[in-house]
Amino acid sequence: MDTLYITKKDWDSFIKGKAEICNIFAPFEYERRLFYNRASPDIEKDIVYNRVRTVEPLKIFFAPFKERVFPEVDEIPEIVIMGVTTCDINGLKIMDRVFMGDDYKDPNYTNRREKTLIISSDCLSPYPTCFCELVGIHPYPYDGFDLNISIFEDGVLVDIGSDKGRSFIGEDQKFLQASREQINKREQNRNKISAMIKESNRAFDFVDITTKLKGAYHTELWKLPKDIENCVQCGSCTNNCPSCVCFLIEDTGSQETMKKVKVWDSCLFPGYARMAAGVSPRPTLYDRYANRLLCKYWYLVENYGKTGCTGCGRCIDGCAGKIDKRKILTEVLREKTAIR
Amino acid sequence: MMENIYRPIRCEVMDVITESPTIKTVVVKPENGFSFLAGQFASLTIPGVGEAPFTPSSSPYDKEKLEFTVMRVGRVTDAIHKLKKGDIVGVRGPYGKPYPLDHYKGKEILLVGGGVGLAPLRALFLALIETISNYKRIVFCCGARTPADYIYKDMILDKWHNLCEKYPLCFRITVDKKDESWKYGEGVVTKTLDGLDIDIKNSVAVVCGPPIMMKFTTLKLLEIGYKEAQIYLSMERKMYCAVGHCRHCLIGDVFVCKDGPVFTYDQIKDKPNIWV
Numbered sequence: 001m002d003t004l005y006i007t008k009k010d011w012d013s014f015i016k017g018k019a020e021i022c023n024i025f026a027p028f029e030y031e032r033r034l035f036y037n038r039a040s041p042d043i044e045k046d047i048v049y050n051r052v053r054t055v056e057p058l059k060i061f062f063a064p065f066k067e068r069v070f071p072e073v074d075e076i077p078e079i080v081i082m083g084v085t086t087c088d089i090n091g092l093k094i095m096d097r098v099f100m101g102d103d104y105k106d107p108n109y110t111n112r113r114e115k116t117l118i119i120s121s122d123c124l125s126p127y128p129t130c131f132c133e134l135v136g137i138h139p140y141p142y143d144g145f146d147l148n149i150s151i152f153e154d155g156v157l158v159d160i161g162s163d164k165g166r167s168f169i170g171e172d173q174k175f176l177q178a179s180r181e182q183i184n185k186r187e188q189n190r191n192k193i194s195a196m197i198k199e200s201n202r203a204f205d206f207v208d209i210t211t212k213l214k215g216a217y218h219t220e221l222w223k224l225p226k227d228i229e230n231c232v233q234c235g236s237c238t239n240n241c242p243s244c245v246c247f248l249i250e251d252t253g254s255q256e257t258m259k260k261v262k263v264w265d266s267c268l269f270p271g272y273a274r275m276a277a278g279v280s281p282r283p284t285l286y287d288r289y290a291n292r293l294l295c296k297y298w299y300l301v302e303n304y305g306k307t308g309c310t311g312c313g314r315c316i317d318g319c320a321g322k323i324d325k326r327k328i329l330t331e332v333l334r335e336k337t338a339i340r
Numbered sequence: 341m342m343e344n345i346y347r348p349i350r351c352e353v354m355d356v357i358t359e360s361p362t363i364k365t366v367v368v369k370p371e372n373g374f375s376f377l378a379g380q381f382a383s384l385t386i387p388g389v390g391e392a393p394f395t396p397s398s399s400p401y402d403k404e405k406l407e408f409t410v411m412r413v414g415r416v417t418d419a420i421h422k423l424k425k426g427d428i429v430g431v432r433g434p435y436g437k438p439y440p441l442d443h444y445k446g447k448e449i450l451l452v453g454g455g456v457g458l459a460p461l462r463a464l465f466l467a468l469i470e471t472i473s474n475y476k477r478i479v480f481c482c483g484a485r486t487p488a489d490y491i492y493k494d495m496i497l498d499k500w501h502n503l504c505e506k507y508p509l510c511f512r513i514t515v516d517k518k519d520e521s522w523k524y525g526e527g528v529v530t531k532t533l534d535g536l537d538i539d540i541k542n543s544v545a546v547v548c549g550p551p552i553m554m555k556f557t558t559l560k561l562l563e564i565g566y567k568e569a570q571i572y573l574s575m576e577r578k579m580y581c582a583v584g585h586c587r588h589c590l591i592g593d594v595f596v597c598k599d600g601p602v603f604t605y606d607q608i609k610d611k612p613n614i615w616v
Contacts, residue, residue, distance in 0.1 A: 070346035104345045104583035217592070217612035246587045249346075249580045255387045255428035260346050265588070273578050273588060276392070276414030279551075281577065281591070281613040295587070302593040 001142075002160040004169070005178040011149075011156045014172060016044045018080070025061070026082035027054050036060075039082070049083060050124045050151040053312050057242035058088035059095060062112050063262075065239075069249070070260035072107035076115055080168075084120040087132050087312035089144040091242025092118075097304040098245050117164055120145035122190060126197050129313030131326055133197040134206040137311055140190045150186050157186055204326040205333060210307065212333050213298045222286040225331040230321030231289055235266030237315035237325075238292065243300070243308040246272075267292050293329065345583055348385045348430025349374065353423050354405060359491040360484075363456055364421050365397065365409040370431055373403045378441070378464040379574065379602045382433030383582045384408055386423075390416040393435075393579045395601065397459035399466035406431065409459035409491060435582045436601050439464055439546065439572060441471070448476045448538050452557050454483040454529045454549030458491055460574050461548050469503065477508040479538060483529030483553070484515050487522045497524075529553060530560045540565045548574040555615040558605055568606035575600050575608065 006014070018024060019041040026047040027034040034054045039047055061081060067073060099106040100113065123130075123139035132139055141148055146165030150157040157178050160166050169175055222228060238244040246265045253259030265272055268288050274280040282288045300308035316324050351368035358364055376382065381395040398407035412421045423429065449468065453461040461480075468478055480500075484490040496511060503509055512532035514525035525532065529549070545566055547557045554573055561571050577589035577596045589596035592611035594603070608614050 070344055070348075072344050072346075098585055102584070104585070105342060106585060107342060107344045107346075110342065215610070245585065247580070248586065248588070249391060251385060251388055251390045253387055258348055258385060258387045258430050260385075260391075265586070267587075275576065275578050275616075276417060279616045281616050287613075294592075295590070299590060299593040303595075 002166075003178040003183055004158040004160070004175040005152075005155055005182060006158060006175045007155045008151070009154075010174040012045065014174065015039070015047070015082075016041050018168075019044050023077055023079040024082060025079060027051070034083070036081070036083075047082065049149065049156075050121045052123055052125050052127060052130070053085040053087055053314075054083065055314075057240055057312070057314060058084055058092055059242055059245075061116065062092070062095060062109055063099070063106075063245065063247070063264075066261060066263045067108060068259060069106070069108060069262045070258065072111070076108065076111045078115045078117075080117045080119065082119040082121070084118055084145065085123045085312075086120065086137055086139060086141040087123075087130075087310040088242045089118070089120055089141050090137055090306075090310040091312070093144055094243040094300060094304060094306060094308055095245055097306070101304065117146045117168055118144075119165075120148045122148070122150045122186075122193075124151075124189075124193060126193065126200075127313055127317065128200055129316040129324075130197055130311060131201045131204070131313055132311030133194055134201050134204060134326070135209075135307055135309050135311045138190070139193045139197060150189075152182060152186055155182075157182060201326065204330045206326075206329065209297050209329065209333065210301050212336060213294060216294065216332065216336050217290065219284055219286045219290070221332060221335060222290040224335050225328045227321070227323045227328060228286060228289050230323055231268065231285055232320050233266075233268045233270065233285065233288070234320050235268055236318040236320060238266040238268060239264060240314035240318045241296075241308075242310055242312055242314070243296070267295065293325070293332075297329075346432070346581075348383075348391075348432050351406070351429050351431050353425055353427040353429060355425060356423055359409060360489045362413075362489075363409060363411045363491050365407050365491075366420060366423055366429075367398075367405055367407050368429060368431065369405050374406055374431060374434075375403055376400055376406075376434035377438035378467040379439035379460060380434035380436050381582075381601055382406070382408075382431050382435065383579075384420070385430030385432070386416055386419040387428065387430065389419040391430075391432075391580070392416040393582055393597070395460035395463065395574065397462040399470070400463060401467065401470050409456060409462070411456040432582065435597055437599070439602055441467065441474075444468075444544055445474045446476060446542070448479065448543040450479045450481070450536075450538060450543055450545040452481045452483075452529060452533070452545060452547045452549070452561075454553040454557075455485065455489065456491065457549030457553065457574070458482060458496075459548075461546065462492060462495075464546065465500070469507070472507050472509075475508075476542070477510075477538075479510055479512065479536070481512045481529055481532040482514070483532070483549070486517055487515055487519055490515065528556070530556050533557070533560050533564060536564065540570075544570050544572060546572045546574075551576075551615045562605075568609060569604045571605040573603055573605060573608070575603055575614070
C-alpha cells in the first residue's frame with residue numbers, strides 16, 4: 001500500500017480547503033466523548049483525530065434510523081466521513097455484504113456507498129469496553145477505507161486505500177512519500193495499542209467462539225449467566241451496533257402512490273419475530289438474547305463469511321442493564337464446554 | 341438507474357372468493373403479468389396498511405392472474421379480507437426456492453396439506469397436473485378442522501376428484517371433526533397416512549399446514565419409512581424485505597426468504613424452534 005507523509009500543519013490546511021468544497025463529517029468532542037458533526041472550515045481545527053471510536057456507529061450515514069425506500073431517496077449528496085475506526089470499517093464490510101452482496105441491492109444504501117469517501121484513522125486511546133483484539137480485529141485498518149491517517153509526531157501518515165482516495169489528494173505537492181523508518185515507528189505504536197487492548201481483556205475467552213457457539217440454542221444454557229435477566233429489551237445494543245442491520249418496513253401512502261419506509265428493528269423486542277397469529281419462535285428473553293449473540297458470532301459467519309461483532313464495545317457502554325457481553329459469552333462458552 | 345427491489349407491481353383485484361369463515365381467496369391481475377414457480381412466494385402490499393408474504397395458490401402456468409388464499413389472523417390479513425373488486429394492491433416477487441420438480445420426476449408424490457396450508461399445494465398440484473406424465477402417481481391427502489373449514493371444496497371433492505379417472509391420482513380426505521353432511525373420513529390428517537399403498541423408496545412427501553400439523557406429519561412420515569431428505573416442508577416466519585436483508589425470517593442461520601421457503605426436513609431439523 002502506498003503511504004504518504006504530510007506535516008500536521010499542512011494536513012490541517014488541506015482539510016480546511018476541502019471543507020470549503022466538500023460535505024465533511026468528522027469526530028468532535030462533546031462531554032469527553034466523540035460525536036460526528038459537519039466539519040465546516042471554521043471548526044476544522046477542532047476535529048479529533050486518532051483517539052477512539054465515536055458514540056454513533058458509522059451505519060447512521062448509510063442506513064438511517066428511518067427512511068423511505070420506495071420510491072427511493074432521489075437526492076443523495078456526496079460526503080466525506082473522517083475519523084472512522086477499524087471497528088466501524090468492519091461493521092461496514094458486513095453491511096456491504098448484506099445490502100449490496102447479491103442480486104438484490106438496496107437502492108439507498110448502494111447510492112450512498114458510491115457517494116461517500118471514507119477516511120479512517122488509527123485508534124490510540126481505546127475505552128475499557130473496547131475489545132476488537134478479542135474478535136481478531138486490530139485498532140488500525142489495513143483495508144476497507146479510501147484513505148487512512150495516523151498522527152505521527154508532528155505529522156500525518158496517509159495510506160491510500162483506493163483510487164477514490166488517491167484522487168481526493170490529487171496532485172498536492174505537500175504529500176511526500178513516507179519513509180521506511182516512519183512506517184516502522186508507526187507499527188511499533190500500533191502494536192502497543194493492540195497489546196493494551198489484549199491486556200484489558202485478558203479476563204475474557206473468545207477463542208474459537210464461532211465453533212463453540214454452534215448449536216448453543218438451548219434456553220436453559222442462556223439462563224446460566226445471571227446478568228441476562230437485567231436486559232430490559234430496549235434495543236440499545238442493536239441500535240448502537242455497527243453491524244446490526246435488522247429493519248422492518250412500514251407501508252404508507254395510498255392505492256395511487258404506494259410508499260415503503262424502512263425503520264430499524266431489534267431482535268431483542270418481543271414483537272420482532274412474532275407472527276401474525278401471535279406465536280413467536282423466540283418467546284422468552286433468553287431466546288432473544290441468545291439469538292442476538294448467535295447471529296453476531298455464528299449466523300453472520302455462515303451467511304457472509306465474517307463475524308458481525310467488531311469489538312467496538314458500544315453494546316456494553318450503552319446497555320441500560322449494565323450487561324457486559326464479554327462476561328456473558330465467556331460464561332456461556334465455559335458452561336457449554338462443561339456440558340459436552 | 342438500478343431497479344428498486346421494493347417496487348411493487350400494481351395489481352387490480354378481480355375477485356374475492358370466500359372459502360371458509362376465516363379464509364378468502366383474492367384474485368388479482370398484475371399490471372404486466374407475473375411468473376412464478378410452485379412453492380415460490382410473493383409479497384402482497386395492501387397500500388397504507390402493510391405487506392406480507394404469501395405463496396400464490398393459483399397455477400404457475402397462468403401468467404395473467406394470481407390468486408392468494410389467506411386466513412384472517414392479523415392486521416394485514418384483516419385488510420386483505422376487506423378487499424373489494426377493483427381495489428389496487430401491490431405484488432413483489434417471486435422470491436425463494438420453488439419445489440424442485442426435476443427431483444420429483446418418475447416418482448410417486450405424496451402431498452399432505454392441512455387447512456390454509458392447502459394453498460401452496462394447490463399451486464403445486466396444478467403444476468404437477470400440467471406435466472403429469474413426468475410422475476408416477478400423485479397421492480393428495482387433505483385435512484381441515486371441520487367440513488366448514490375446508491377450502492377448495494368444489495375442486496377437491498368434485499373437479500379434481502374427477503381427474504382420478506384420467507390420471508394416476510388419488511385423494512385421501514379427512515376432517516378432524518365431522519358433521520352429518522360429511523361423507524368422507526374423520527380424524528387428523530396424519531390418519532390418512534395409515535395403510536398408505538405407496539413405494540416409499542421412490543417417493544417424495546410434500547407437507548404444508550399449521551406448524552403442529554407439519555410436526556406430526558413429519559414424525560409420521562419418518563415412522564412409516566420416509567427419509568429426512570424425502571420430506572419437503574413449506575416454512576413460515578415473520579418477514580419484511582423477502583430478499584435476505586431484514587433478517588426477520590432466519591431460522592438459526594437459514595433464511596426462509598432465500599434459502600426456503602421450501603426445505604427438506606434434514607436441512608432444518610437441527611435449527612431452533614422449527615415448529616414454533
